[in-house]
Amino acid sequence: MFLDSDLALSALRALTPILLAALGGAICERAGVFNIGLEGMMLMGCFTAVTTSWFTGSPWLGVLAAALAAAAYSLILAVGAVTLKGDAVVLGVAMNLLAVGLTSFLLRTVFGVQGTFDDPDLAGLGEIAGFSPLTWLSWGAVAVAAVLLSRHAWGLRLRGVGETPEAAATLGVSPAKYKYGAVLASGVLCGLAGAQLALGNVTLFSENMTAGRGWIAVVAVMLGRALPLGVLLAALLFGLAEAAGFRLQGLGLPQQATDAAPYVVTLIALFLTTAKRRRKTGAVV
Amino acid sequence: MPGRSRRTLQFAALAAGTALVLTGCNAAAKKGESGEKGSKAFTLVTPDPVGQNEFLKLAVTGVKSAAKAHGGTSKVYQSSDSASQQQNLQAAVDAAPDAVVLVGFEFADAVAQQAEAHPKQQFLMVDACTKESFENVACATFREHEGVFLAGAEAGLLSKSGKVGAVDVLDTPQFRRYSDPFAAGAKHVDAKARASTRFVGGQSPFDDSARAKEQAGSLIAKGTDHIMAAAAAGNYGVFEAAKAKGTFAYGVDVNQCPSAPGTVVDNVVKRTDVAVRDGIKHILGGDAGKNVSYGLEEGGITLTGLEKDVAGSKCVIAKHEDVLKKIAELRDEIVDGKLKVDDPAAA
Numbered sequence: 001m002f003l004d005s006d007l008a009l010s011a012l013r014a015l016t017p018i019l020l021a022a023l024g025g026a027i028c029e030r031a032g033v034f035n036i037g038l039e040g041m042m043l044m045g046c047f048t049a050v051t052t053s054w055f056t057g058s059p060w061l062g063v064l065a066a067a068l069a070a071a072a073y074s075l076i077l078a079v080g081a082v083t084l085k086g087d088a089v090v091l092g093v094a095m096n097l098l099a100v101g102l103t104s105f106l107l108r109t110v111f112g113v114q115g116t117f118d119d120p121d122l123a124g125l126g127e128i129a130g131f132s133p134l135t136w137l138s139w140g141a142v143a144v145a146a147v148l149l150s151r152h153a154w155g156l157r158l159r160g161v162g163e164t165p166e167a168a169a170t171l172g173v174s175p176a177k178y179k180y181g182a183v184l185a186s187g188v189l190c191g192l193a194g195a196q197l198a199l200g201n202v203t204l205f206s207e208n209m210t211a212g213r214g215w216i217a218v219v220a221v222m223l224g225r226a227l228p229l230g231v232l233l234a235a236l237l238f239g240l241a242e243a244a245g246f247r248l249q250g251l252g253l254p255q256q257a258t259d260a261a262p263y264v265v266t267l268i269a270l271f272l273t274t275a276k277r278r279r280k281t282g283a284v285v
Numbered sequence: 286m287p288g289r290s291r292r293t294l295q296f297a298a299l300a301a302g303t304a305l306v307l308t309g310c311n312a313a314a315k316k317g318e319s320g321e322k323g324s325k326a327f328t329l330v331t332p333d334p335v336g337q338n339e340f341l342k343l344a345v346t347g348v349k350s351a352a353k354a355h356g357g358t359s360k361v362y363q364s365s366d367s368a369s370q371q372q373n374l375q376a377a378v379d380a381a382p383d384a385v386v387l388v389g390f391e392f393a394d395a396v397a398q399q400a401e402a403h404p405k406q407q408f409l410m411v412d413a414c415t416k417e418s419f420e421n422v423a424c425a426t427f428r429e430h431e432g433v434f435l436a437g438a439e440a441g442l443l444s445k446s447g448k449v450g451a452v453d454v455l456d457t458p459q460f461r462r463y464s465d466p467f468a469a470g471a472k473h474v475d476a477k478a479r480a481s482t483r484f485v486g487g488q489s490p491f492d493d494s495a496r497a498k499e500q501a502g503s504l505i506a507k508g509t510d511h512i513m514a515a516a517a518a519g520n521y522g523v524f525e526a527a528k529a530k531g532t533f534a535y536g537v538d539v540n541q542c543p544s545a546p547g548t549v550v551d552n553v554v555k556r557t558d559v560a561v562r563d564g565i566k567h568i569l570g571g572d573a574g575k576n577v578s579y580g581l582e583e584g585g586i587t588l589t590g591l592e593k594d595v596a597g598s599k600c601v602i603a604k605h606e607d608v609l610k611k612i613a614e615l616r617d618e619i620v621d622g623k624l625k626v627d628d629p630a631a632a
Contacts, residue, residue, distance in 0.1 A: 006502075006503070006506045010499055010502065010503065013499065014495075014499065017495075108334065108336060112336060113336055114333055114334050114336040114338055115333075115338065115518055116494070116518045116521055118521040118544050119544075120544065120545065120546070197495060201495040201498065202494045202495050202498050202521070202522050202525055203525060204494060204521045204522075204525075206492055206494055206518040206521070207492060207518070208489055208492045209492055209493070209494060209495070209518075211487060211488050211489040211492055211493040211495075211496065212487070212488030212489065215488075242496075242499075243499070246483065246499055246500055246503045247503060249483050249484065249500075250481060250483070250503060250504075250507065254456060255455065255456040255484035255486045256456065256486070258486065259486040259487060
């Protein structure tokens with residue numbers, strides 16, 4: 001059978017890290033900070049989660065430490081882009097590069113291994129009703145973010161700061177404060193995404209283990225128009241495309257073709273959503 | 286806004302600089318390990334830090350034992366990135382030892398240049414070769430497919446479902462050496478055995494253990510109970526998937542059984558030490574520039590189960606002496622040429 005429950009489970013496992021990171025990206029986008037450092041923050045989360053779980057024996061402390069470490073790492077973007085008014089794209093790229101080098105270096109220094117740290121005694125996150133606890137948390141986070149952004153005063157101010165910072169400032173809202181908050185929140189979410197990947201999806205750390213998931217999250221933010229529900233749907237689409245790709249290999253499709261599945265899906269989705277939007281708004285360009 | 290862009294640049298430079306410092310500092314610092322002065326000198330240049338990398342540790346063992354055998358000295362230059370690979374190769378050539386030994390495909394282009402520029406310097410490339418052949422470059426390559434075939438035979442003998450599979454890095458002829466012969470081996474001992482392969486692929490196929498785990502999971506969901514793991518760092522993901530469902534896996538290059546005892550059945554081991562030791566012997570014996578392929582016959586490829594220390598290997602196969610007996614027979618047939626293993630990379 002091609003469409004079986006295994007496919008759905010596989011898709012949901014692929015979804016969680018991307019969804020958490022993409023939610024972080026969406027919050028930043030709403031606050032007017034273009035965050036492409038998701039990949040790097042996630043990788044910092046992976047490493048911190050594994051290190052903390054290994055030395056304390058508690059995967060939960062690992063999750064907590066991953067969230068804190070990635071939030072601290074996200075300060076590079078907050079200070080650089082908000083306080084120093086640097087280019088967020090350059091900062092994001094630098095953060096991604098730095099994270100790969102830094103975690104590889106720390107892997108050698110802390111564990112004395114190169115490439116991968118894996119040990120049968122490393123404690124991973126268990127499952128609650130078939131899913132990692134962070135999977136459940138990610139669904140909750142989508143709901144909270146959706147309500148906050150559309151209904152709560154914080155969310156409205158955050159969006160105001162993102163759309164017209166000058167107007168927000170004249171109303172007594174500090175754009176810098178909200179932008180810092182958004183970037184730190186994305187750090188926390190990416191840290192959780194990293195913890196899910198390194199202690200949930202698998203229980204190990206290997207260099208560059210995020211393997212482009214942060215970039216997929218960046219695309220999910222754009223595809224989902226930075227709306228929490230839109231981001232959820234976009235991330236789900238990627239998860240499904242990836243899981244379906246694995247199954248298609250089983251049916252004899254070459255790997256090079258199944259590799260392209262998520263990107264083909266992205267392009268189709270982009271075409272369809274932009275065409276629909278254009279009809280709705282009647283925009284010419 | 287000139288002020289703004291200058292600041293951006295400063296920041297980017299700072300961040301990039303930090304990354305370089307962090308990743309690059311191993312390159313120069315870890316050189317050394319020279320012994321007392323002897324008549325012969327050998328230098329090994331590795332593509333990565335040796336650290337806990339079992340594959341490179343074996344290469345170090347090989348160059349040391351060669352030095353001992355020929356009463357000479359050995360040096361090991363450990364690289365950490367492509368820049369330090371070039372620097373270390375240059376430094377090795379500048380010192381003009383009797384042989385410069387390089388491990389890995391990363392060196393193929395650089396060695397070709399150096400071999401042309403220094404015709405009197407002898408090079409030994411292990412696990413790779415230059416595109417053109419040079420009189421002063423000897424290559425030691427491996428016939429991995431022979432060992433993978435034996436692992437497949439083990440899987441065929443041990444499988445309860447009659448379904449075996451492989452999780453491979455990429456769909457290229459070179460990597461198919463780890464999947465096609467596995468299927469052939471299983472079918473050789475069990476004509477009804479069925480085999481399938483999944484390729485990790487994606488943006489970084491060598492690092493993505495989560496993807497490799499999902500691929501292995503999709504094989505297990507179809508009833509596969511013995512999986513060849515040839516997914517680089519992804520192997521650990523394959524082991525996790527196999528362990529979770531009580532199925533079995535096979536490792537590559539070195540003994541990977543300790544990372545998942547009770548799950549990993551056996552490993553297709555590449556004896557880099559044998560290749561380095563013999564390669565140096567050939568060079569000193571006047572057979573410079575000769576390419577040698579190492580398989581079961583030369584002892585360059587073997588299974589952990591066929592080695593002497595199998596009992597202490599933590600491999601599942603240690604408990605199946607009857608299977609090992611049959612595998613040893615198959616090995617002898619391959620060595621004698623009675624049984625031929627197809628090489629997917631031979632075109």
